[in-house]
Amino acid sequence: xxxxxxxxxxxxxxxxxxxxxxxxxxxxxxxxxxxxxxxxxxxxxxxxxxxxxxxxxxxxxxxxxxxxxxxxxxxxxxxxxxxxxxxxxxxxxxxxxxxxxxxxxxxxxxx
Amino acid sequence: xxxxxxxxxxxxxxxxxxxxxxxxxxxxxxxxxxxxxxxxxxxxxxxxxxxxxxxxxxxxxxxxxxxxxxxxxxxxxxxxxxxxxxxxxxxxxxxxxxxxxxxxxxxxxxxxxxxxx
Numbered sequence: 001x002x003x004x005x006x007x008x009x010x011x012x013x014x015x016x017x018x019x020x021x022x023x024x025x026x027x028x029x030x031x032x033x034x035x036x037x038x039x040x041x042x043x044x045x046x047x048x049x050x051x052x053x054x055x056x057x058x059x060x061x062x063x064x065x066x067x068x069x070x071x072x073x074x075x076x077x078x079x080x081x082x083x084x085x086x087x088x089x090x091x092x093x094x095x096x097x098x099x100x101x102x103x104x105x106x107x108x109x110x111x
Numbered sequence: 112x113x114x115x116x117x118x119x120x121x122x123x124x125x126x127x128x129x130x131x132x133x134x135x136x137x138x139x140x141x142x143x144x145x146x147x148x149x150x151x152x153x154x155x156x157x158x159x160x161x162x163x164x165x166x167x168x169x170x171x172x173x174x175x176x177x178x179x180x181x182x183x184x185x186x187x188x189x190x191x192x193x194x195x196x197x198x199x200x201x202x203x204x205x206x207x208x209x210x211x212x213x214x215x216x217x218x219x220x221x222x223x224x225x226x227x228x
Contacts (some may be wrong), residue, residue, distance in 0.1 A: 041117075041199065041221040043154075048216065076113075088154060099144075099165050103153035 002027045006102035017079050021105045023089030024071040033072050036088040079109045115220035123226045129190040132223045136183050136204030143185040146198040198225045
């Protein structure tokens with residue numbers, strides 16, 4: 001059965017800290033991995049990763065994929081209270097017919 | 112441009128009733144997909160419609176159904192509601208014909224929060 005596992009499930013950090021969120025997957029015929037940020041209701045797209053070892057970066061956020069070890073990490077540097085959210089990882093299968101989500105990591109950034 | 116619009120935002124039903132949720136995609140988007148989000152199971156794919164046809168379906172019972180209209184607006188229906196159907200129902204729209212093609216990203220709506228008593 002295809003599955004995506006995120007860790008930790010939740011964490012609390014102080015403003016300015018750097019955090020690393022993990023996503024491991026077991027998906028038949030992997031195509032892409034996506035990261036979303038969900039603050040209240042609507043998840044918003046962060047990154048899509050298809051190739052191993054190529055870092056995607058947007059401001060203080062970055063992500064990388066390891067297709068050999070079947071995992072991805074999302075890094076957030078110099079965290080701010082506005083980074084508090086649920087971060088979702090999702091994997092697309094090769095056929096493009098399935099989008100499997102992890103249960104998310106709840107990040108709380110305290111001032 | 113306007114985002115993905117879902118209505119109603121909140122609703123309360125009792126067991127055994129049915130419910131219909133609506134999703135208006137971003138203008139020009141032809142694909143609409145639906146998801147159920149619960150604390151226990153996380154976000155799970157329900158089904159996807161493109162050009163009024165259901166193209167993909169997740170692992171949900173037949174009580175969950177949907178349709179898409181010629182203007183790309185979509186509705187999902189849940190019949191014979193159970194307590195476990197209480198969830199946030201999200202829809203997402205996208206441009207491409209493939210459900211989750213490599214170059215495709217989804218734009219989510221704010222969801223409809225269903226509570227079943």
